[in-house]
Amino acid sequence: MNKTVLITGSTSGIGLGIANQFAKEGYNIMFHGLEVNGAEIAKEVGEKYQVKVAFSNANLLQAEAIEALVAETIKIFGALHVLVNNAGIQFVSPIEDFPNSKYQNIIAINMNAVFYASKAVWQQMKKQKFGRIINVSSVHGIRASEYKSAYVTAKHGVIGLTKVLALEGAPFNITCNAICPGYVKTPLVVGQIKDQAKAHGMTEDEVVEKVMLKKQAVKQFVPLEAIADMALLLAKETSTTITGSSFVLDGGWSAQ
Ligand code: NAD
Numbered sequence: 001m002n003k004t005v006l007i008t009g010s011t012s013g014i015g016l017g018i019a020n021q022f023a024k025e026g027y028n029i030m031f032h033g034l035e036v037n038g039a040e041i042a043k044e045v046g047e048k049y050q051v052k053v054a055f056s057n058a059n060l061l062q063a064e065a066i067e068a069l070v071a072e073t074i075k076i077f078g079a080l081h082v083l084v085n086n087a088g089i090q091f092v093s094p095i096e097d098f099p100n101s102k103y104q105n106i107i108a109i110n111m112n113a114v115f116y117a118s119k120a121v122w123q124q125m126k127k128q129k130f131g132r133i134i135n136v137s138s139v140h141g142i143r144a145s146e147y148k149s150a151y152v153t154a155k156h157g158v159i160g161l162t163k164v165l166a167l168e169g170a171p172f173n174i175t176c177n178a179i180c181p182g183y184v185k186t187p188l189v190v191g192q193i194k195d196q197a198k199a200h201g202m203t204e205d206e207v208v209e210k211v212m213l214k215k216q217a218v219k220q221f222v223p224l225e226a227i228a229d230m231a232l233l234l235a236k237e238t239s240t241t242i243t244g245s246s247f248v249l250d251g252g253w254s255a256q
Contacts (some may be wrong), residue, residue, distance in 0.1 A: 003027050004078075005235070006069070008084065013224075015087065019045060021232055023053075030055075030072075031056070038055045070120035087109060094199065137155045139181065176243060180254075181249045181250065182216050184227065193208060215256070218252055222250070226249055230249060
């Protein structure tokens with residue numbers, strides 16, 4: 001039987017990269033995201049790799065929508081083996097100007113949604129005696145950068161939650177781990193380059209060179225495939241004892 005994976009925010013960037021690799025390995029995929037062409041993206045991947053797919057544009061700002069997304073996934077596929085909490089947003093600003101609404105949305109989408117989705121899959125994973133929860137945190141889950149108060153708070157929170165779920169999941173073969181990438185060139189980062197340029201008073205090229213990749217020893221954006229390979233490893237049957245950990249793919253940023 002093919003396993004089923006629900007990947008939040010999988011119609012763009014890192015989530016789509018993860019979805020492609022999982023489909024290649026024969027997983028059925030519940031695609032999710034706010035992109036207007038989400039259904040087409042899902043169909044395309046399904047046809048390419050001959051796996052079953054579905055798509056939802058549930059709004060992660062609402063707990064009820066997240067619960068419905070999980071219920072829909074289980075209804076369509078009859079199981080839910082892997083949950084990848086990937087969706088996220090960013091906003092960059094000095095704290096004194098940071099809009100409260102932006103702070104609240106980042107905490108809601110990047111952190112609270114991870115709690116609601118994990119809670120919603122729990123019963124099914126317990127019943128299956130198998131579950132893999134993979135949280136896409138960030139190097140900002142273990143390090144700080146100025147002007148990212150909301151994002152750094154949320155990503156650190158996700159790592160705390162990851163550890164708790166690992167402890168609670170252990171008796172049921174439910175593992176929970178976090179992946180902490182450095183910079184990956186996705187639409188989220190392209191937006192950040194613009195915002196950071198404004199905050200730092202620099203050109204966009206200067207931001208990439210002097211701010212973003214400055215902290216990475218390896219002066220390259222992290223490839224999507226590397227993150228997807230890590231997620232695939234964490235999803236394996238044999239990865240039962242890999243739990244409660246954070247896997248850092250940051251080009252050596254946090255080695256300093
Ligand atoms: P992206 O902008 O390309 O994709 C984000 C996805 O989340 C999209 O599919 C979007 O529709 C979805 N999403 C956003 N708000 C939503 C909402 N309210 N309801 C439902 N879906 C919503 O971003 P990305 O760069 O691929 O980021 C994916 C994850 O990786 C995020 O959690 C991000 O913090 C994390 N991350 C990214 C980088 C990077 O450099 N790109 C580095 C470290 C961690």
